[in-house]
Amino acid sequence: MSDSTPRHEVAHLARTELYTPDPDGTLWFFTQLLGMYETHRAGQSVYLRAYEDPYQWSIKITEAPHAGLCRAGLRTTSPEALERRAKALKDDNVDVRWTEDEFGYGKTLQFQTPDGHHFSLLWEAEKYQAPPELQSKILTRPSKRPLRGLPVKRIDHINLMASDVTPVKESFERHLGFTTTERVVDGQVEIGAWMSSNILGHEVACMRDMLGERGRFHHVAMYYGIPQHNIDAAEMFREYDIEIETGPDKHGITQGSFLYVFEPGGNRIELFGDTGYLHLDPDAGTRTWQMSDIDTGLAIGGAKLPFETYFTYGTPSRLTLADHIAQFAGGPEPTPQAVTAAENIPDAIGSSEHASGVPAH
Numbered sequence: 001m002s003d004s005t006p007r008h009e010v011a012h013l014a015r016t017e018l019y020t021p022d023p024d025g026t027l028w029f030f031t032q033l034l035g036m037y038e039t040h041r042a043g044q045s046v047y048l049r050a051y052e053d054p055y056q057w058s059i060k061i062t063e064a065p066h067a068g069l070c071r072a073g074l075r076t077t078s079p080e081a082l083e084r085r086a087k088a089l090k091d092d093n094v095d096v097r098w099t100e101d102e103f104g105y106g107k108t109l110q111f112q113t114p115d116g117h118h119f120s121l122l123w124e125a126e127k128y129q130a131p132p133e134l135q136s137k138i139l140t141r142p143s144k145r146p147l148r149g150l151p152v153k154r155i156d157h158i159n160l161m162a163s164d165v166t167p168v169k170e171s172f173e174r175h176l177g178f179t180t181t182e183r184v185v186d187g188q189v190e191i192g193a194w195m196s197s198n199i200l201g202h203e204v205a206c207m208r209d210m211l212g213e214r215g216r217f218h219h220v221a222m223y224y225g226i227p228q229h230n231i232d233a234a235e236m237f238r239e240y241d242i243e244i245e246t247g248p249d250k251h252g253i254t255q256g257s258f259l260y261v262f263e264p265g266g267n268r269i270e271l272f273g274d275t276g277y278l279h280l281d282p283d284a285g286t287r288t289w290q291m292s293d294i295d296t297g298l299a300i301g302g303a304k305l306p307f308e309t310y311f312t313y314g315t316p317s318r319l320t321l322a323d324h325i326a327q328f329a330g331g332p333e334p335t336p337q338a339v340t341a342a343e344n345i346p347d348a349i350g351s352s353e354h355a356s357g358v359p360a361h
């Protein structure tokens with residue numbers, strides 16, 4: 001494979017590290033509601049895996065003053081692919097750093113996206129070996145489905161907010177061999193891109209931060225694979241006072257079945273009810289959504305994606321989630337920050353049937 005055709009050099013999203021100001025609440029959310037197993041603790045961090053995650057951990061939560069993304073890790077398809085991607089990053093003057101001190105993983109390349117999101121690339125990953133009592137009878141399943149909460153199967157994808165989507169998209173394409181499967185444009189400006197290195201619609205997505213901030217985190221998605229589970233999960237979250245942002249519904253973009261909630265630490269988590277559209281056609285190209293079609297793109301079934309959170313709230317956030325909602329929900333006198341955000345939001349989203357709570361402007 002030459003560097004000019006680097007597709008399939010990255011296998012998948014292996015892990016995501018989150019900061020939380022409420023470590024007990026965040027741990028309860030992932031273990032008791034999403035049924036994830038705890039596999040390790042070190043310092044202020046707890047390592048978690050879902051029952052079909054193949055490695056020692058897919059989510060790491062670390063106590064910190066603010067919620068947010070610490071770092072996301074992508075596994076390459078071979079050690080050679082890792083070296084080629086490292087060279088592609090270095091040849092384009094991206095600062096990279098090799099490390100080798102993380103539980104369950106080996107040599108790891110650290111770098112940042114053009115917007116400042118922290119990422120890792122790695123090949124060496126220790127496979128999870130279940131103890132006898134957790135071994136599954138299903139050979140492709142690394143551990144039993146736990147009898148706890150409504151267990152997610154595995155990590156699925158990550159979604160970033162960026163001050164400028166295009167450089168982030170181009171870096172994933174040029175340096176890592178991702179294909180942009182779908183994007184949204186507002187005139188000439190890209191406001192969203194969904195990028196994949198395999199047949200899934202996306203491992204990484206990037207959306208414009210309507211507040212203009214750099215390097216923020218929108219969500220990580222955990223996979224159920226069955227859309228009904230999103231409805232069951234919504235009932236569970238309602239019963240246990242987890243704030244539901246929107247859903248269950250189905251996006252037009254990616255065709256993924258979604259449910260968005262906020263874990264107790266303030267990070268947005270998506271429950272992914274199915275794989276969405278699979279990209280088996282190797283030269284299908286990029287599908288471009290115009291703002292005139294944004295309602296279909298956001299939610300086929302008509303769910304509202306709230307302006308006061310979905311398009312403006314990312315982590316870290318200057319405000320708590322409750323204060324952010326209060327500021328951006330509009331009302332008689334929206335704050336200057338809310339007015340600026342409302343001006344930045346494309347008119348078609350502002351008037352969308354599928355965005356709610358948009359301040360008058």
Ligand SMILES: [Fe+2]
Nearest residue numbers: 157159221270
């Ligand atoms: Fe997502």
Ligand SMILES: [Fe+2]
Nearest residue numbers: 251256258270
């Ligand atoms: Fe989604």
